[in-house]
Amino acid sequence: MKKETSDQGLPRREFLTASAATALGSAALAAGAVTDGGSGNVKIERIDLFPTRYRTVGFFKFFQGPGGSYGRAAVTLKITADDGTVGWGQSVPVARWSYETLDTSMIVLRDYLAPVLVGRDPVDIAGAQAAMDKALAPAFTTGMPIARAGLDIALHDLAGKLTGRSLAKMWGLPRGGPLQLSWTINARTLDEVDKLIDTGRKRGYRNFNIKVAPDPKFDVQLAARVRRLVPNGFLWADANGGYSPAEALEVAPKLADAGVDVLEAPLRPNRLSGYRALKKQGALPILMDEGVVSPVELEEFIRLGMLDGVAMKPSRTAGLSSAKRQIEILRDAGLMWLGSGLCDPDVSLAATLCLFGAFGLKKPAALNAPQFLTEDILKEPLKIDGDMIEVPDGPGLGIEVDEAKLAAMVKKTRPVGKRE
Ligand SMILES: [Mg+2]
Numbered sequence: 059m060k061k062e063t064s065d066q067g068l069p070r071r072e073f074l075t076a077s078a079a080t081a082l083g084s085a086a087l088a089a090g091a092v093t094d095g096g097s098g099n100v101k102i103e104r105i106d107l108f109p110t111r112y113r114t115v116g117f118f119k120f121f122q123g124p125g126g127s128y129g130r131a132a133v134t135l136k137i138t139a140d141d142g143t144v145g146w147g148q149s150v151p152v153a154r155w156s157y158e159t160l161d162t163s164m165i166v167l168r169d170y171l172a173p174v175l176v177g178r179d180p181v182d183i184a185g186a187q188a189a190m191d192k193a194l195a196p197a198f199t200t201g202m203p204i205a206r207a208g209l210d211i212a213l214h215d216l217a218g219k220l221t222g223r224s225l226a227k228m229w230g231l232p233r234g235g236p237l238q239l240s241w242t243i244n245a246r247t248l249d250e251v252d253k254l255i256d257t258g259r260k261r262g263y264r265n266f267n268i269k270v271a272p273d274p275k276f277d278v279q280l281a282a283r284v285r286r287l288v289p290n291g292f293l294w295a296d297a298n299g300g301y302s303p304a305e306a307l308e309v310a311p312k313l314a315d316a317g318v319d320v321l322e323a324p325l326r327p328n329r330l331s332g333y334r335a336l337k338k339q340g341a342l343p344i345l346m347d348e349g350v351v352s353p354v355e356l357e358e359f360i361r362l363g364m365l366d367g368v369a370m371k372p373s374r375t376a377g378l379s380s381a382k383r384q385i386e387i388l389r390d391a392g393l394m395w396l397g398s399g400l401c402d403p404d405v406s407l408a409a410t411l412c413l414f415g416a417f418g419l420k421k422p423a424a425l426n427a428p429q430f431l432t433e434d435i436l437k438e439p440l441k442i443d444g445d446m447i448e449v450p451d452g453p454g455l456g457i458e459v460d461e462a463k464l465a466a467m468v469k470k471t472r473p474v475g476k477r478e
Pocket of ligand 1: 296348369398
């Protein structure tokens with residue numbers, strides 16, 4: 059059955075033709091726009107988009123938005139099949155981390171990616187990927203991967219709900235977990251390090267990841283201080299591409315001496331020869347993050363000898379399909395994969411946990427939404443005890459979205475396309 063009204067109660071035609079749809083707070087696409095591609099009995103009927111900003115606590119350099127706004131931007135996606143079954147996903151753009159924003163995510167999802175999925179068989183996720191590749195062609199790699207991840211996650215949830223299987227069961231893997239979390243230290247001065255560590259410890263955290271760059275001298279002191287305070291924890295340094303190749307070669311051995319275990323994203327990802335030099339130097343295992351989106355460049359970068367591993371995050375890799383394949387590639391190549399994220403809230407975090415649990419993540423995961431976000435949209439929150447988080451169980455992502463909570467969050471988020 060086609061629904062003839064949007065969430066705002068507007069007639070469908072009027073809603074879809076209103077270019078101000080996003081100004082209303084959410085956008086919807088209904089069946090009828092695309093009718094080819096589906097092969098099963100159930101079809102995707104509509105896709106609703108909900109732009110939000112989660113409230114945050116503490117300082118994290120990535121949460122500053124336009125016009126001085128602050129908060130964790132996310133588009134929550136609801137895919138409804140024509141039998142009424144619903145799948146949830148989430149796109150989690152961070153303008154200060156890559157080029158995707160809440161606004162660009164909404165436009166790309168509403169105008170390019172979601173329309174080609176309406177009318178399709180929701181279980182045919184590979185077919186959906188091919189359709190999305192045609193709608194928004196790849197450049198060096200998959201286009202707008204963070205926006206796209208939300209649809210891939212929602213398709214996985216919907217496929218699981220339709221077949222009564224968890225993601226792990228769909229993949230033929232165990233559920234896994236619980237998973238250990240790592241506390242993020244984004245220190246602006248050395249004086250605040252002790253307090254930041256203490257805050258994490260009081261919450262039961264035993265492992266810490268530090269944000270480093272652009273100042274190598276500060277970074278070595280920071281690492282030494284954290285290592286002194288946490289002698290036995292797994293100490294993971296992420297430079298977010300903030301060093302020059304020369305700086306990185308100089309600081310990597312010093313960070314190793316200070317007690318760092320792995321160095322992530324020392325350089326911008328297009329510094330290919332720089333990555334090769336760092337791996338050859340061998341002072342620390344070199345992980346990539348920002349520059350690995352699709353399995354294709356991962357295979358190429360491995361062949362070029364650029365990395366010892368990857369900080370995996372489905373939110374960066376255009377979703378679960380790509381991230382799962384990349385974990386398999388890394389495992390087969392004997393390389394490291396660590397669990398990471400983009401401060402993924404609720405739905406995106408649940409998807410990430412399902413993936414990491416199924417593939418038996420061992421090291422503490424830098425999934426820091428429980429540290430930085432102060433609100434959620436779930437009926438039952440994810441289960442956390444100290445620094446251990448359970449992998450959700452049940453069909454699809456194993457979570458249920460509280461639509462009243464979601465609507466309240468949408469209401470207090472500025473309309474897309476408008477200044478704060
Ligand atoms: Mg990173």
